[in-house]
Amino acid sequence: MKHYLASFAVGLLLFGAAQPTSAAVLERGPYLQTPTSASMVLKWRTDTPTDSVVNFGDAPTNLTSTVSTPTLTTEHEITVTGLAPDTRYYYSVGSSAETLSGGNSGQFFTTAPVPGTTKPTRVWIIGDSGTANASAAAVRDAYKTSTGSTVTDLWLMLGDNAYPDGIDSQYQAAVFDIYPDLLRKIPLWPTLGNHDGHTADSATQAGPYYDIFTLPTNGEAGGLPSGTEAYFSFDYGNIHFVNLESYETDRSPGGAMMTWLANDLAANDKEWVIAFWHHPPYTKGSHNSDTEGRLIDMRQNALPILESHGVDLVLSGHSHSYERSHLIDGHYGHSSTLTGAMVLDNGGGRETGAGAYDKPVGGTNAGAVYAVAGSSGKVSGGSLDHPAMFASISSLGSMILEVNGNRLDAQFIDESGNVDDNFTIIKGDDTTPPIINKTEADDASSVTVTYSEKVDVTSAQNIANYAIDNGVTISAATLAADERTVTLDTSALTEGVEHTLTVNNVDDIAGNTIAANSQSQFTFVVIQTKDFQDGVAPTTAYAGTRDAY
Template sequence: MKSFSKSVCFLVLGWVISLSALAQTVVRGPYLQMQTDDGISIHWRTDTATDSVVRYGTSPGALTSSETVGGLRTDHEVSLTGLGNGQQFWYSVGDSVGTLAGDSSFHFHTAPASGSAADTRIWVIGDSGTANADARAVRDAYKAWAASDPADFWIMLGDNAYNDGTDAEYQAAVFDTYPEILRQLPLWSTLGNHDGHSADSATQTGPYYDIFNLPRAAEVGGLASGTEAYYSFDYANIHFVCLDSYETSRSPTGSMLQWLEADLASNTQPWVIAFWHHPPYTKGSHDSDTEGRLIDMRQNALPILEAWGVDLVLSGHSHSYERSYLLDGHYGSSPTLDPVLNVLDPGDGRDTGDGAYEKPDGIAPQNAGAVYAVAGSSGKLSGGSLNHPAMFVSLNSLGSMVLDVAGNRLDATFLDEAGAVRDTFTILKTPDFEPPVITGATAPDATHVVVSFDEALDAVGATDPANYTIAGLTVSAAELLAGDRDVRLTSSAMTSGSSYTLVVN
């Protein structure tokens, strides 16, 4: 009897251990972050602590490679590197014992080579965090419309999880609402005011910062910001800039806008797309004439962006869709919009209508115009007067945006919750045959002249001293400075107080 009793205890203990092992379940994700041109970061959550293993391969039935992160945890992050650019992989997530989640719908691709003119599709949603039928309708309309040609990645414009951006609200509004999209398409985000209720940008803490893995050290191109609150990244020939319009200082002398100018000055991609939560122009459920954060972004961020050639600015906050003409230089209230000076193209931007919005091809054409879109209707509608004079179209309609960039052409589509196309526009980069214009020349010392131009220069021509003539002097060297708009010439000695004539070929 004694021996039998011990045997029973052992069998019961073994059954408990077996149940514990079976209880491990993926309760969040997986979801994709930090897509680069040779890797990706995969995140998920389990209900009990395990180690972290991603198994992957180039076909769904042959996951022959793996990456393991040791140690027990419930929130998992595994980074894959060295995968090569533009490659597709299938994967599963689990632990060292086996797979916990993974089938043929678990796949991702690495980004194309940075700087390449690869066709790119981006899905954009704003203020989607309602976890309700409206958000699901917008999701389903996109999935049906793009079924044969899905996006390469997607962007959330803030207010991703109502009302306070808590972990539980993110579970309902993001992870339970977009499970298939999350495991296939890398996600980028900006902080909204509702997300900010439970997050702190200064310390980068709270659910928003716990959930998202965003570049702070130029891991995906751009210039290191040192923070996940604002950052940049490159995808193919597009440079993306994300700003924090809610909590970080929006002052021109603050760290964010100082970084913004330095980042744009170092950009080498022909397309620039910026996004943040609070729109610079809106007459929806918010008013850009009266609300401080919106005014700050218009007055302080837009002059920098436009000077460095921004093409498209995306925001949410107002629960509507509003899309501008091709604009430049409008930093005041709506009544001050000058239809001649600020509206560079008063047309509809459509090939089938007044024609695409045209801009000079090349890197950072200065003040050549940008389109501003408010896409904050992916989860709810809140109306408004919807009569901002900068806008070509304003709709009290649920929906999302799809952006397609191919070479020198950007096509944007606003898709409503029923799958109907309600707005389109095109930005076309055309060859720039006009020579750069000299905007200034100064002599910091007796043997150097700094020449400033109105646009980025070609390095080959700009650094050839034979292209510069200064009467009475010999130009021996030409150096292209950071930002590609200033050239420092080395010359024979100049005489103090004398004037010289510079000719640039």
């Protein structure tokens, strides 16, 4: 009532003065919801009720298209439709009386690509971010510095988005006041955490969480209609995203959510499957997936369905740490029941290390990576020793995911901007050529070259494919059992001289050829070693005292 009186009074002023006066204050947003290849939902809040107007166009100064609704409201929601896929639109929001925000280079939205097509896609992932404090701001700023001018396509928020109870004012502080510039240009996909659930009701889709977010119930953004905003799926290019509700929705095997999940995944034809929800199936952080019911339920009931339909990556929060698994499959029991057979690749998935995780296209039960990214607002310790994990890190931070065709790259970036973990999954045929990871002189007549991935034995052992400068000749090349390391027998190396190795025509096992004239430097250094032994005096050129112990 108070708002209506205020609006009426301002209206009288407008008529009386016949001059545009600022009639409303933008309190929230604009923010972007449910992106599709043809539409975008824009939402914002004003302090007084006005009508709703969105202007948009191909440049900040050319917002020639308009969508409006006459209803006076403080909770503005406009769905812009009829858009071109994978296209950037600049926009403004406001009322018929005034523009409140936009018409500048920082306010734009980008539609999703045509479903099924391939587009390099960048996703920012934060979990348990809702502290509204300096820690959340530091994580945000580290991400912004890291990403620079690179456009982020999507944003996942893994639950506990607004502490302590997910009420509207806490959402204002923890989401709208922390990320205002990002909300204007990156469509946000949230999931419900337990703290959000304090004031939300998933059964009726009521409460602040469900009021604030406009999420698909009818397959609007792809996937099988779920009938509820609590859980749903959506497509972005060649990625199928699944959002589950792990707090207060029935998690039982025959329940509506798990039944929908199985049907949704059976109908999916997108290359990548990425699932997210709040309660992690594997964690030894501030929560324990061996003892807590919701975590056990999701592991036992959702994972078999997801894995049998080829899920690639599962993202959760709840534990306020970063934990990232090996490539695993079929681990549904307590942590003590993890077997070697369930770990399909324990190398870490790094191309600079043991190599990317490889998966077949359309493979089922071919392995998935499970990540807990719940330290975007605080860290809370824990034993951090779940055996499924390759990395367990107690640092503030967030994840950046990049999917490009048959390749997925993920990073965990801490609040100082350091990349503390990374991994890569490559689907199907390998199209990445090998690179030289390092070259070292083992002794005065042999040099070891390590490639980023397994290489073809014939090309790797052909000495014509190698050259060393400064007159050093190569008499043999031998590929080790790991298929990544080649030892070159050389003419005598001179100590302290830096050499350059040049490699050509070495193929990986899929036939991709190393970049022409790939080079790597090495220096032969004689490492002086001497054994000191209790009670035995060094014999030569030793001026120190004898060890007395």
